[in-house]
Amino acid sequence: MYLDEFWNACDVELDGDDEVQQAVRFGLFHILQAGARGEARPIPAKGLTGPGYDGHAFWDTETFVLPLLTCTLPPAAASALRWRHATLPAARARAQQLELNGASFPWRTINGEESSGYWPASTAAFHVNADIADAVVRYVGMTGDIDFEVEIGLELLVETARLWRSLGHFDANRQFRIDGVTGPDEYSGLADNNVYTNLMAQQNLLAAVSAALRHPERAQSFGVSLEELRDWRTAAESMCIPFDERLGVHQQSEDFTSHQEWDFASTPPESYPLLLHAPYFQLYRKQVIKQPDLVLAMHLRGDAFTAEQKARNFDYYERLTVRDSSLSDGTEAVIAAEVGQLDLAFDYLVESALLDLHDLEHNTRDGVHIAALAGAWIALVDGFGGMRNRGDDLCFSPRLPRQLERLCFKLRYRGRILEVTVLPQTAIYALLEGGPVQLSHHGEPFVLSATQAVTRAIPPVPVRPRPKQPPGREPFHRNL
C-alpha cells in the first residue's frame, strides 16, 4: 500500500535498457528506505545498507539525495531538513568558534557536530551550508510548503546567509570575495573565489532576502533588519566570479587555469584513484579534478552561464576530471545532456546506475553509494528530462539518447503528480493528479491541465565533437 503509493507517484520507466531500468528502481528503493523514516536522524552516505563512512552524513544528502526525495517523497526531504534545523545550536556554536556569524554546518556528522579532523577538506568546504540552503529553496519551490518555509526554511536561510556575509569581504574594487575555502572538488583546497561556492552563496543570500521579505515578522524574530537584507543583496550582487578571458572559460577557483595540468599521459591506470597514489600536495596545486565542481555549478546555477559558456566550460573541465568520486556521474550526465552530448550523458547514466550492482569501486560491501544512485535518477530527470526548478518555474528541456526508445518519469509538484514521457522526437506532459499548472518545454511556457496531455516536439541537438576525458578515465563501458 505504502509502496504502491510511492511507485505510482515516482516510478521511472525506460525502454531500451533493462539493466539500467532495474538499477534505477534499485536506487529508488534504497533511497526510499534511507529517507522514509528519518525520524530526526540524518540520511547517511550509505543509507541503511552498510558501515561505510561510519554512518556519517555529508553534503551529498542535500545535493544529491534530497532533489530526488523532494520530487518523490517530499515529507522525507522535509524530515531531513528538519534534522539539519535541529542541529542549528551546534552549527551556531561552530560558527562562533570559527569567528563567523550565523551557522556553520559540519562537513561530516551524525549529531550535528563536526566529526572531521582535517580542516582543509572539511571546515573549509563551507559550500555545505549553501547546499543546505539550496535544498530548502528546492523543497519549498517544488512543494509550495509555506508552513515549512516559515517554521524551518527561513531560519536555515537566514543563518547560512549570515555565515556567507561574514565569510566574504569586499575588496578594493567592491567585489565580494570568498577566500581560502574548498569547493566540491576534493583534489583542490583552500582556494579563493571558488565559482561553485560563490554562486551557491549568491543564491543563498538572495533566497534569504526573498524569504525574509515574504515572512517579515518571523524574520524580525531572528533579528533580521532591513540593513541586513540590503547588505546580503549587495554581497550577492557583487559576487566575484573568476573567468579566464584568454581561454574563454570560468576558473574553478581564482587562478586555477594558470596552474600546471596534471600529467595524465604519464599516469597509468593503476594510479587511480589518485588519492591513494599521489601526494595531496601535488593534487591540490595542479589542474586535476576529482569530481564536478564548476560543472556542478553549471547544473545547480545554470542561470549564471550562457549556453556557449556551458559548452566551452564542459569541454575544458571534462578533460581534467578523473571521477575518483562516485558523486561525479549524475552531474556529468546532466551537463553532457544539456550541451547536447547525449552519448556521453548516457555513458555517465550507466556508470552511475551500475556503480554498486557491478561493484565498480570494489567497495559495495561497505554499503551502496546512495548519492550515486540518486545521481542515476538525476541523470534521467535533470539530464534527459532537462528538468530545472527555479523559484516558481518548473522547466523541462527533454532529449532522449539514441540508446533509449522511451523515458517516462513521474514527479510530485505542489500537490500534483506530473508525468513526463520523452520519445525520440516528442515529449508528452500529463497531469495525473491535481489542478492546472504552468510548465515550460525548451523555454516555451505552456499550461497543463488534467483533461489533456500536452505533446511538444523536441528541437534537434547541436552537433559538437565529443569532449575528451583524461586517458583511461572514460566512463565505464558494459560488454553487452
Place this chain on the structure above:
Amino acid sequence: MYLDEFWNACDVELDGDDEVQQAVRFGLFHILQAGARGEARPIPAKGLTGPGYDGHAFWDTETFVLPLLTCTLPPAAASALRWRHATLPAARARAQQLELNGASFPWRTINGEESSGYWPASTAAFHVNADIADAVVRYVGMTGDIDFEVEIGLELLVETARLWRSLGHFDANRQFRIDGVTGPDEYSGLADNNVYTNLMAQQNLLAAVSAALRHPERAQSFGVSLEELRDWRTAAESMCIPFDERLGVHQQSEDFTSHQEWDFASTPPESYPLLLHAPYFQLYRKQVIKQPDLVLAMHLRGDAFTAEQKARNFDYYERLTVRDSSLSDGTEAVIAAEVGQLDLAFDYLVESALLDLHDLEHNTRDGVHIAALAGAWIALVDGFGGMRNRGDDLCFSPRLPRQLERLCFKLRYRGRILEVTVLPQTAIYALLEGGPVQLSHHGEPFVLSATQAVTRAIPPVPVRPRPKQPPGREPFHRNL
C-alpha cells in the same frame, strides 16, 4: 685559547647599551656551543640548551644561524652544510615520493627524514631548499672555500635547482610559476607564487648554473647537461613575482593583497599568539603575518627591489605582522635600518637580544631561541652595519641608531679578519689579518689594506614616518 681565538675574530662591541651588549655576547656564546662541534649532526632550534622542538633542526639554521657562523666560525657553517649534504639520499627519496626531481629537504628533522605530519605547513614549505642553497652561496662567497664548493656545495645547488625546476611550470604567458606552496609566514599556506620562495628559488637556480659552469666536470658527474643549465636559467629569468600595481607593493603571494585584513582593532592582547586562539582557517585566508616573509625576501634578495619599493613594502607589511614567531625581530631590524627607521630597528634589536634573558615568550625553560639570538647579531651586522654579501662583493651601508654611541664588529672574510666600527657620523674599516680586499661603503667601492684603516662619512638618513605595527604588537619596551 680556543675561545680567545673565537672572540678575537668575532666579538661585537656596542657602547650605549650594556644589557644588549651582554645579550649579544650571550647569543654568540650559545651559537658557538651549538655550532662548534656539529660532528655531522644538525644544529637544532634550541641549540644544546633545552628539549624544545624535540631537538629538531629547521630552516632557521641555514637562514639565521649559518649567516653568523659563516662570518665567525666558518668551519662550523661548513660542518652544518656537510650534514645537510649527508642527508641527500633521504632528500632525493623524498623528492621522488613527492613526484619531484632533485632533492627535497625536510621541514623538521634530526636524521634527514621529514618528521612533520602536517603537510601544508611543512612539506609545502619548500623554501627550506632555497634556504640551504642560500647558505651554500653565502658560505662560499664569504670564505672562498672552493674545495667545499666542489665537494659539497655544487651537489646541493644542483639537486635543489632540479627540485625547483620540477616544482614550477611555465604558464601560457611563459612566466615560471610556483603554485601551492607555503612561504616563511606560517599564518599563510598553500599559496601561489610566494615572492620569498620565488626569489630564493631564482637565486638557487642561477647559483646552480654559475657553480656548474665553474666546475663543469664535477657537474657532468651529476648528469648536468648544457640543456639543463639553459632550462634553469630560463626558469629563473621568467620567475613570476606578483606585484599589486594599485597599492604599489609586492604581494606576499599572488592575490594576497586582495584578501581581507585581519581585524586587529578587535583582537585583544590576550589573543596573541594568534595560533593559540584563532582558527588556522581564518589565519590562512586573511592578511595577517606571523613572521617576515616579503620583508625577509627584501633582506636576502635585496637586489630584486628598488629602495622605494623596500620602503613602501615595509610600511605595508609592518602593519600586518604580529611577530608571533621569534624569527621576526632580526629581519625586521635589518629592513627597518635599511629604509632609515633606525629607532624601530633598535627596538627590534632589543627584543631579539633579550627574548630569552627576559623570557619574553615564557618558554626559555625549553631552551634558548638560537635563531633569535642569531637575529640580534644579524640586526647589528646586517642592520646597523648594513652588510650584504652577493657573490664576490662584500658591501656595508652602516648607520648608527641614536641609542648607541658606537658599534664595532669583527668578521672573517676569505681568510681575513675585518673590523667595522660604526660611529654616529663615520664608519671605520680596518683589516686585522690578511691581504688587501675591495669592499664598499654605501655603494662606493674602496680597497682596504692592513697598513691603514679607512674612514668614511655616513650619509644622512631619509626622514619618513615610523611604520605602524598592529595595535598592541609594537616591539617590547624595556623600563630602563
